[in-house]
Amino acid sequence: MTTPQNPSFTTQIVHADRRGGAEQGAIHQPVHTSVQYGYDKVEDLIAVFQGTAKGGFNYARQGTPTTAALESMVTQMENGRGTIAFATGMAGICAIFLTLLKAGDHLVASQFVFGNTNSVFGTLADLGIEVTLVDVTNAANVAAALRPTTRMVFVETIANPGTQIPDLQGIGAVCQEHGLLYVVDNTVASPYLFQAESVGAGLVLNSLTKSIGGQGAALGGAVTDTGRYDWSRYPNIFAAYRKGDPKGWGLQQLRKKGLRDMGATLSSQAAHQLALGAETLALRMDRTSATALALAQWLEQHPAVARVLYPMLPSHPQHAFAQKHLKAGSWLLSFELRDPGQCLAVCNRLQLPIKATGLADTRTLIIPVAHTIFWEAGPQVRAAMGIADGMIRLSVGLEETQDLLADFAQALQGA
Structure with missing residues (x-):
């Protein structure tokens, strides 16, 4: 398929499935219900397991062609490098915290976060991960809260329900200066109203249930790697994933630990519903x-x-x-x-x-x-x-x- 160069936001999204090569000329990516995916050569299956293959599927808990099409769509929206779809937005948030932080680490977060996210902070504290909540409308508050053990800063573009907006650019500069992973929950604003990579966010979270899906018909979440963070600097990447291009290390760990190990998998049926909603x-x-x-x-x-x-x-x-x-x-x-x-x-x-x-x-x-x-x-x-x-x-x-x-x-x- 040929398309105009530099298509606008909606044009790009409504033709995403066709550009991705949907089977039999389908306008939308079909719903793939298969759990297992087979290969003619066992070497090809091994390459998928070890993460050296470009693409490919082995077991639906880590994704299907239908969820992959949705992930590609969200990546385009966020101008990112790659995306992982989750069963819910909260599953995506928990995957970020629980697969990238460990006991003794310190997280700086907005004091205005969504109630369920605030509840997760209590769980992190029980696991030995310290959390400091600050007024993120002033980047100086974030800078003042940093410690030698700080690994991550977490904010929401527009807070729910108080609508507070962080000093997004100022916090990005603080994270850049100290080599910290900057995570932005972009659910309320959506990738259409705000591009989190523009302020230096390394990971962007979206509850697909809300702005992107838009019809209250399916649960889903997504974590997008913007390519703005240098994963070779992050100390908590497991040795098994420190292979190949460091740009892929973060998503590799999130997919293996958040989907394979924790099972927070988005179904193909929900992914299809969310992709249809995303077009509008x-x-x-x-x-x-x-x-x-x-x-x-x-x-x-x-x-x-x-x-x-x-x-x-x-x-x-x-x-x-x-x-x-x-x-x-x-x-x-x-x-x-x-x-x-x-x-x-x-x-x-x-x-x-x-x-x-x-x-x-x-x-x-x-x-x-x-x-x-x-x-x-x-x-x-x-x-x-x-x-x-x-x-x-x-x-x-x-x-x-x-x-x-x-x-x-x-x-x-x-x-």
Whole structure:
């Protein structure tokens, strides 16, 4: 197949399967359900096992042609070197931490991370991996937290639910200076709105369930190696994987330990569903970002609303970072009511937003944060993360903007 040179984002993605050579001229990569993959010569099978073959499959726990096609698509999106698909975004996060860190290591991470990620930090501490949480909106805080045992820095492009944005470029410079692995969770922004390799991230995580899949129909996660980190400097690569080009060492270890050993494997059926959703990523992100901005501007003027958190509002504390790094503000919006006691009543009066957890569906989702997804964290952790009792989180969907505005107008009457 011939294509124009330097195709745009969506053009590149919708033709990804065809460029990859889908069988029998198929427009999309077929769903490969086989668990085992055979070879005419045992030497070829050995080459796949030992990682010296270019491509090839041996057992579906480490990937299939269908998951490989999705991985290639995400690699293109992130302008990376390679990608590994996982069963969920959390599986990808755990694979990064548990296969690349060991007892005695130190991790510096954002204090504003997703609740489940914060829970994993507790598990790491039990395993002897020290974690320091800092306010990453200032790179100086990251630099001050470093120790001789620090191996990795972890941030989210846009934090959930408080929408804090790190000093992405400044932290990248700190990691570069000290030879640290910089890991960015790009789930909320997506590869369309932000390219993490541009700030020096070595690994980029995406929950495929959310922005990339976009329809709430399949779970998945992905870890992309941007090629920006020198793996020959990383002390925790196992001897078995210190062979050949060092550029491949990180992903090799993640695939062997995260998929082969831990079994966090994405099914071919889910990979196919996620790849179909990925083709409309840019269209959905443009639409939901525009609607979210309009709703944020409207809410900010409403007398019942104390504060609105959306990166593209001039009132946002990291608005300058958002303008510098993001094409648009994404679908995540949070706001606080002046009367926290009205939080549940307002949610119940809304007719269009679905009262459900989850993010980046085609339908708008709403949830009271302190009562649900951050209830287990407790008031002290919530306070440190800027989560007020009256905070409501929205994942803005594809509904018409005027319909959502009308619904919020009636729900906030008398609040």
